[in-house]
Amino acid sequence: MMNYEQFKEQFKDDLKKSLEAEGYKIERIDVIPNTKLQHGEYDAITVRLEDSMVGPSGNLENFFDIYEKSNGNYDTVLGHVTEKFADAIENVPGYDVNQLKDYEFIKDKLVLDVVNAEKNEAILNEIPHKKLADLAVVYRAQLGRDGDGIATVLINNMMLEAMGVTPEQLHKDAVAIAPEIRPVEVNTLMGEIIELTGAEIPGFEVGGPEDQILVGTVKDKMHGACVLAYPEFLDNMAAQNGGSFYIIPSSIHEVLMVPESLGTDPKALQEMIETVNATELRPEDILSDKLYHYDAKERLFELAEDYQQRTAEKELKPERESAVKKLKDKEIQVSKEPKREIKPKVKDRGEQAI
Template identity: 55%
Template sequence: MDYEKFKEKFTEDLKSNLEARGYDIASIEITPSQKLNQDAYDAISVKLEDSMMGASGNFSNLFAAFEKAGDYDLILDHATQLMDEAISHMPSYDMSQITDYDFIKDKLVLEAVNSEKNAALLEKVPHKDMEDIAIVYRVLLGQMDDGVASVVVSNEMLEKMNVTKEQLHKDALISSPEIRPVEVNTLYGTIAELLPDVDLGIPAGGPEDQILVGTVTDKHHGAGVIAYEGFLDEQARKMGEDFYIIPCSIHEVLLVPESMGGDIEALKEMIASVNTCELSPEDVLSNNLYHYDSKEKVFEIADTFKERIAAKERESDKEKESAVGKLKKTQDKVKEAPKKEHKPKIKDKPEMAL
């Protein structure tokens, strides 16, 4: 069965299965879609009668599973069960509220995603660039058994609400830390939480106690904390120095004190290795290493930071050379200036004593 025949038969059979379970199905559609940090795919959407809400899933994955397993009924039963659970746990919000800014502004959260991977989607949504990372805005609508019900704010939504990107960002800076509070732990502490019954054999006061892990309390999309107001400055204050930022994933970042980040090439190689070997593609944030300059308030790619500092040092050297050069020229002028003839002062003749 090819893709088109599978699509036609699958939508008809899924509709029949869901109606047999008591749902009034208005339509089942398969349309191109794209989620943040994921490649484009075909989505299957189930819409209910007398409701603006529905359930959706990845249809491309369903067809891929059918091609691999060859069992049509198994895939259909699986999809039916997933849609049944999704529909039964849908939040009770009226979708018209999504364009009511007073309703959504307290539900906004910040999320960090890879700019290049999400280039097509970023054309349609408001975002703030932080080098090759994009900060997007999501509305959290409710909790479900397998995650959260949410929607990414689009340019179209903003236009309907007559809200500026600046206002959206300002409000998200307030609501996001309240909904997803910052959580910072040492690398040692984070590992100990993950492996509570394992003797790590790591001595206290080592590098693992100085490197920090930044995320949010539910550990979901925690890398967005880099855009929280005051977050980077607060960590620099606690460390007592500036630091490098390792984008572990879209869920957390590592903060490495500048004094420990001498070999930035090694850090970059580590990032590339983890992204390639240990993370699923949708969890990758970036292959770049970053640096935060707390004095200049600059978040930048580490290579850019090194170039900026080198340029400053070259400029400083030029200024020193220029100052020395000016002093030398002044000295040379003094040497070359014609000397005035020195005339000794004539002393008054002494009076002769009588």
């Protein structure tokens, strides 16, 4: 079997020949270091078509991983990737790259994405974003569809500067148009399970917890955690949940909302998040290891641990105020009492100095 460096050099050349054999005119194929949200740094293999400034790309490290897991079945991997790139080429959006500097072209294509701020710290320095607790809201232009689904371009600081738009204006426009392009879809956890499995699960009862926990995503269920940044979404969910609720970041694709009225232990929810992230999800699909909370009264989205601390401080505050009030009342009471006349003490003659 080849090592990664050997695979990289051979695969680049063979993919070009394979695509050309399919009838595509390939100018060149490059392997370049790249940074992608939720993925970190990786080697991207990019295909540049003749007479075109755009082309599909993929994660070469993922392809090498498939090669290793297939016990070195190189031809099968090459065939799979060739088919994947051919499909992407057929669906490359028809636009001029210069249009990415035109805000009028971009504006009505804006969508949102919500990612982990700490995990994506390096790339967040290069793109406009807005903090949401320990998460970050970022902005994309949805240009069409490619072989894998939706084709988007991540808005970066250079693009924003070229378009002459402020981050504040970008956010305002994005939150207005994104819900129209990628509308919210809400289902109960029970309804979601039935939709996925085609059958009810024994032990799940109508009206039970699974029928009260809500699942929030978007219509195509891809990168659906973005609904957390949609205006009025959290308020609407509070109304549907009957008040404040906890939020489980199920993945970057969806979030679960657990009503406070269920009386679920936040520690149990936190432990569940950590277990699922460690055992069930791919690293790139993990949104956060933290539990969140939405305070319907304060209209505040925050980490559950911050909510608990804030609540504890509120409970202590009346006690402190009560103690201070007692002291002030005592001072007032003392001040209203009649002052006793203090007479000077007269010494006995025996105490007088001779």
